[in-house]
Amino acid sequence: MRSARRLLGTGSLHHLHLHLHLHQLHQRSAGIIGAPFSKGQPRDGVDRGPDLIRAAGLLDKLQGQGCAVKDYGNLQFEEVVDDEPVGRVKRVRAVGSANQRLSEAVQAVKRDGHTTVMLGGDHSLAIGSIHGHSMAVGELSVVWVDAHADINTPLSSPTGNLHGQPMSYLLHELQSKVPVLPNFSWIKPCVRAKDLVYIGLRDVDPEEHYILKLLGVKVFSMSEVDQLGVSRVMEETCDYLSDKVKKPIHLSYDIDAVDPSVTPATGTPVPGGLTYREAVFITEHLSQTGLLSAVDLVEVNPLRARTEQDLRSTVSTAVDLLLGCFGRLRQGNHSAGYRLPEP
Ligand SMILES: NC(=[NH2+])NCCC[C@H](N)C(=O)O
Ligand SMILES: [Mn+2]
Ligand SMILES: [Mn+2]
Numbered sequence: 001m002r003s004a005r006r007l008l009g010t011g012s013l014h015h016l017h018l019h020l021h022l023h024q025l026h027q028r029s030a031g032i033i034g035a036p037f038s039k040g041q042p043r044d045g046v047d048r049g050p051d052l053i054r055a056a057g058l059l060d061k062l063q064g065q066g067c068a069v070k071d072y073g074n075l076q077f078e079e080v081v082d083d084e085p086v087g088r089v090k091r092v093r094a095v096g097s098a099n100q101r102l103s104e105a106v107q108a109v110k111r112d113g114h115t116t117v118m119l120g121g122d123h124s125l126a127i128g129s130i131h132g133h134s135m136a137v138g139e140l141s142v143v144w145v146d147a148h149a150d151i152n153t154p155l156s157s158p159t160g161n162l163h164g165q166p167m168s169y170l171l172h173e174l175q176s177k178v179p180v181l182p183n184f185s186w187i188k189p190c191v192r193a194k195d196l197v198y199i200g201l202r203d204v205d206p207e208e209h210y211i212l213k214l215l216g217v218k219v220f221s222m223s224e225v226d227q228l229g230v231s232r233v234m235e236e237t238c239d240y241l242s243d244k245v246k247k248p249i250h251l252s253y254d255i256d257a258v259d260p261s262v263t264p265a266t267g268t269p270v271p272g273g274l275t276y277r278e279a280v281f282i283t284e285h286l287s288q289t290g291l292l293s294a295v296d297l298v299e300v301n302p303l304r305a306r307t308e309q310d311l312r313s314t315v316s317t318a319v320d321l322l323l324g325c326f327g328r329l330r331q332g333n334h335s336a337g338y339r340l341p342e343p
Contacts, residue, residue, distance in 0.1 A: 028067045030326055031114030032059070033105050034074035037098045039091040040124025040163035043267045045303030049318075050074055050119035052302055056315045058322060066335045067326045072109060075101055086181055088160035095162045096183025099128030103186075106132025106294065117322060120298030122267070123150055124162040126252045127169050127187065133294040134190035137248050140293075141241040142196045145282060146254035147270040149201055149208045149219075153177050156207035163299075164205075167196070173215050193217050195247065197237045199282060200225065200257035203270045222272055230278040234285040248293035251286055251325065255299050255318055265305035265314035276317060283324030295325050 034050030051074070062069045080094040102118070106129055109116045118129045123146070134140050144150070144167070151167040152158070153174060168174050172189045193215040201221040204212070212219055218240055220233045228236070241249070256266045259273035274282075286292050300318050305311035320328075327333065 029114045030062055030067055030069045030117050031109035031112060032071045032117045033109060034119050035102055035121040035125050036074050037077055037121040037125055039094045040122040041161045041267055043301060046122050046267060046299060046301040048302050049121055049300040052300065052315050053119050053318050056319045058319050061319065061323055062326055065323065065328050065333055070114060075105055077101060085160065087154060088157060089154045089162065090160045092181045093183045095124050096181060099125065100186050102128030103132035107136045110136035115292060116294040118296045120296060122163040123254050123298045124166055125298060126166040126296055129296050130170050130250055131187060131190060133250050137293060139247050140191060140195065140250045141247045142191055142250045142252065143237060143286065144252045145199045145257045147200060147203050147256045147273060149198060149204050149212060151208050151211050152205060154179060154181060158205055197241060199233060200274050202272050225278065230281050234282060238289055246291055249286060249291045250294045251292060252296040253321060255314065258317060263314040263317050264310045265301055266299045267301050267304055280320055280324050283321050284329060287325050287327050292325055297322055
């Protein structure tokens with residue numbers, strides 16, 4: 001109880017109990033959406049993420065730890081012809097329409113009462129995932145775990161890749177800087193800068209750094225992870241996000257947040273990332289808040305693996321992160337009804 005209290009701030013014990021209990025029930029059901037989409041970036045292979053993560057036993061393992069699971073299968077995205085760049089931005093129409101589809105799927109899964117698990121695909125999918133989540137539940141907190149900030153505007157982006165831009169379409173505060181792109185007109189900005197926390201940053205474009213400072217976004221870069229340790233980072237993250245009201249949490253986890261020695265099979269690896277233990281700790285901590293309402297796991301790309309072991313390690317880490325989101329603790333777990341067998 002004491003640790004729950006620390007996580008959630010003070011309040012009547014009774015309320016806290018009820019609150020935790022309700023959320024624990026809720027959080028034990030995962031609604032899985034596969035989003036095999038790669039056009040937010042130039043490399044083939046990231047569209048194979050959902051099937052690989054399933055093939056590594058995600059569903060069985062979630063069920064094995066007492067989590068109800070419904071797999072909604074993979075989304076099918078329509079072919080977009082004549083998807084010419086808009087300014088520097090590539091595959092705009094395909095990304096817009098895929099995310100509209102995803103947003104609708106996430107809304108449906110939230111209406112069914114699950115915590116959504118969106119398996120990517122590249123990180124441009126956060127547009128539809130966060131948009132749909134917010135349409136279903138209202139105001140959100142967003143925890144973005146990534147080597148990158150993915151907050152370029154279409155005009156600031158040095159690469160034109162949409163997986164480096166999703167947050168710019170979602171933040172209220174940036175809308176005067178963001179033109180409406182083809183197939184993007186359905187997007188309603190739905191996140192406030194004060195409700196966003198970044199963890200793990202270590203490759204931020206100058207344009208992005210300017211935006212983060214301009215908006216006063218809370219950032220725990222790898223420097224802060226080094227300085228404070230992951231446990232303080234998570235305490236401060238949750239204190240910061242639950243300052244006044246506790247909103248449902250959207251966790252958007254880019255596998256490249258983790259060090260490439262652990263998860264090399266990804267399109268834009270950056271040295272100096274989270275250890276396996278830090279990466280899992282983040283999910284354990286967020287799971288214990290009882291507020292985790294949607295999770296993205298993106299940017300697993302098997303074609304970027306150099307060896308079988310590269311691939312195995314990347315995919316199994318992705319699975320372990322998701323298990324952590326649904327209550328797995330490294331101390332061990334047992335269900336409430338368990339009784340020791342008697343001789
Ligand atoms: N989701 C990712 N891996 N994003 C990488 C983004 C890299 C760079 N900042 C860009 O805007 O293109
Ligand atoms: Mn990244
Ligand atoms: Mn990313």
